[in-house]
Amino acid sequence: MRFWIKIFICWTFTIGLLYWQYPWSTYYGQFRFGWRETMASYVVLASVMAGIGCWLSPLVSNRLLTRTSSWAALAGLGFALTLVSLVVLAISFGPYGLSIPGTRIRGIFFAEWKFVNFILYCAIPFAITASVVMNWQRKGQVTTSGRRA
Numbered sequence: 672m673r674f675w676i677k678i679f680i681c682w683t684f685t686i687g688l689l690y691w692q693y694p695w696s697t698y699y700g701q702f703r704f705g706w707r708e709t710m711a712s713y714v715v716l717a718s719v720m721a722g723i724g725c726w727l728s729p730l731v732s733n734r735l736l737t738r739t740s741s742w743a744a745l746a747g748l749g750f751a752l753t754l755v756s757l758v759v760l761a762i763s764f765g766p767y768g769l770s771i772p773g774t775r776i777r778g779i780f781f782a783e784w785k786f787v788n789f790i791l792y793c794a795i796p797f798a799i800t801a802s803v804v805m806n807w808q809r810k811g812q813v814t815t816s817g818r819r820a
Contacts, residue, residue: 677805747802761781
């Protein structure tokens with residue numbers, strides 16, 4: 672149950688970052704993006720970011736580090752993996768032109784030089800938050816296999 676709470680915290684933080692950096696009023700009110708396409712873009716990108724920060728990075732960092740690794744090592748590696756994954760995502764959507772049909776993810780968040788804003792103002796704060804939230808309360812917890820939880 673705690674895992675879903677952590678994902679919800681990360682997802683909510685991500686939506687807040689996206690709305691702060693890319694205001695709804697700008698992309699829905701001033702452009703010709705439809706309401707559903709715009710909302711889908713925010714939700715899909717927040718879900719992808721939460722999946723990277725809350726599932727993929729902790730999974731990989733737990734596999735790479737031993738059970739004797741410290742909380743700081745897990746959090747640091749989780750931060751690095753999340754940040755690198757989000758930078759690759761931003762570059763894929765930005766300069767390389769990847770797009771998800773039915774959304775305006777590329778047009779809203781990564782067009783022209785906006786992918787740099789995404790990296791600086793969304794990816795870095797989210798990577799810090801996700802690594803702290805996902806490693807929160809891990810100190811001293813050991814699973815039945817002897818690995819840290």
